[in-house]
Amino acid sequence: MTALDRAGRVVIVGTGVAGATAAQGLRGGGFTGTITLVGDEAEAPYRRPVLSKDLLAGKTDIVRAGLKPVAYWAEQHIDLRVGETVIDIDPSARTVALGDGGVLGYDALVLATGGRPRMLPGVSSPRVHHLRRHADVPALRGRLREGSSLLVIGGGLIGSEVASTARELGCAVTVLEAADRPLARLVPAPVGAALAGLHREAGVDLHTGVALAGVEAGPDTVTAIAVDGRRWRADAAVVAIGTVPNTELGARAGAAIDNGIVVDELLRTTVDGVFAIGDVASVPNTVLGGRYRGEHWNTAQDHGTAVARSLLGAGSPFDVVPWAWSNQFGRGIQVAGWPEADDELLVRGSIDERDFTALCRRDGRIVGAITMGRPKDTRTARMLIGRGGVVAAEALLDPHTDLAALAS
Known part of the structure; x- marks a missing residue:
């Protein structure tokens, strides 16, 4: 038009x-x-x-x-x-x-x-919650009090943030994730392992690789049942398995x-x-x-x-490199571009110390980045991703290399 x-x-x-x-x-x-x-x-x-x-x-x-x-x-x-x-x-x-x-x-x-929100088939109970809009907040907030227990089904962005908030409020939290790490769709395995450690250190009972057979909601509790027979029970549950x-x-x-x-x-x-x-x-x-x-x-x-x-007739091809951010247990995490699990991972800083910029490289070019404790690097990484072209691993790994200079 x-x-x-x-x-x-x-x-x-x-x-x-x-x-x-x-x-x-x-x-x-x-x-x-x-x-x-x-x-x-x-x-x-x-x-x-x-x-x-x-x-x-x-x-x-x-x-x-x-x-x-x-x-x-x-x-x-x-x-x-x-x-x-x-x-x-x-x-x-x-x-x-x-x-x-x-x-x-x-x-x-x-x-x-x-x-x-993506729903679990056949599960409907006032004790089973989703979080997508403001109308979802009051009922869930009423469940989150010190000494209560919460099941979080899904360890993605929303599930991880709900777990963090619930622990801050004094709830016992169990997270069940189908993949082998939290935020599996967003971050490569080493970063996912660091996030798993962050949750466990904060007292979250995190279980990965969980294939659910079903969820049963009674008058006072919710029980998640795995295919292998394991069971987890809590006062309430949040289903966060995507949209x-x-x-x-x-x-x-x-x-x-x-x-x-x-x-x-x-x-x-x-x-x-x-x-x-x-x-x-x-x-x-x-x-x-x-x-x-x-x-x-x-x-x-x-x-x-x-x-x-x-x-207004002033449009140009949409070429903005996407990015997302999350706060969990006092840590800021940012993800840029399109990282995938099998990308080559080049890490500046230390994942173990949770102070790093992890650059995801595919066929020699930067396609994604994850940062923790280094928010300024996210903007630079987005510029590198958008610029395209092959970037030498040695330059990216050298702590003396100015990423902003590379991006420009």
């Missing part, structure tokens, strides 16, 4: 950081038309990463977690509609149907529908779906006038080739900025 008329109509479905940033970017870019930001959550846009950290720990509340003061959206003439569901799209008429029977017309539609992208609206509109809503380098779907961003978007990997779906806050924010530029 051509650049959007600056007095046109934009509907953004999803009030997470991707959708909210898109709305802000449009206004900041001089768009004077109508912007309607629609989301099924009851709250104004908020910082989702605090769900498993400060919000769950009771250190902040949803007002302080807001992306902007609630009045901001009206001041920017952004029609924020919370607690509203979009149920259908008519791309030929360029309208969306709302759950309350209303209809919104659009010149451009942005789908920022995110994802939902499923909310592609249904895109599919109804006729957009191509492939592990997300397929978009091009300008974040356009295969349907004219419809864009997709954030966790739901399957984007071209302009650095390594192929496609990927970023499921992290920073990527969603970058998508929002990029799609606003695309809508």
Whole structure:
């Protein structure tokens, strides 16, 4: 499509950081038309990463977690509609149907529908929790008190952060992970082993390589049962085994779906006038080739900025190297790029001392990085990944080598 008329109509479905940033970017870019930001959550846009950290720990509340003061959206003439569901799209008429029977017309539609927690089949109980949105927090927070016990099923980013928060609150925590290490999708084996040590030292009963046969929820406890017969019981459980992208609206509109809503380098779907961003978007990997779906806050924010530029006719191929961060047991962990388990790992610093930059090299080029205690290296590593080209291992391992100089 051509650049959007600056007095046109934009509907953004999803009030997470991707959708909210898109709305802000449009206004900041001089768009004077109508912007309607629609989301099924009851709250104004908020910082989702605090769900498993400060919000769950009771250190902040949803007002302080807001992306902007609630009045901001009206001041920017952004029609924020919370607690509203979009149920259908008519791309030929360029309208969306709302759950309350209303209809919104659009010149451009942005789908920022995110994802939902992956469920364990046949498991439903008030003692079995998921953590994806603010509405999930109060019930789980009520379970986390000193002396209580918690099962965490899944040792990924959310599961690991929930475990850290629960231990901080004095809970006995057991983590069950199917892979051989925590954060197996994000970090290579040596880094995963260090994270496992971090959890165990903090008192987490961590079990890896667990194949679950099922979960039984009674009136007072939850029991996880492994295929090999082992059992773990706790007062409550959190299931954190990944997310499923909310592609249904895109599919109804006729957009191509492939592990997300397929978009091009300008974040356009295969349907004219419809864009997709954030966790739901399957984007071209302009650095390594192929496609990927970023499921992290920073990527969603970058998508929002990029799609606003695309809508205003100032877009360029989306080539931002993704990165994510996590805080666990007082340690900051950052992951950049696309690391894989079988990459060559070049470590600056010491993984054992939890002060390191681990660079993942594939066919001579840097494709990913993990840092602990060295946040400044993450930005430099992203530059190295985006630049491409072969980098000698000797230079990368030499502590006297200035990574920023290499990246430039």
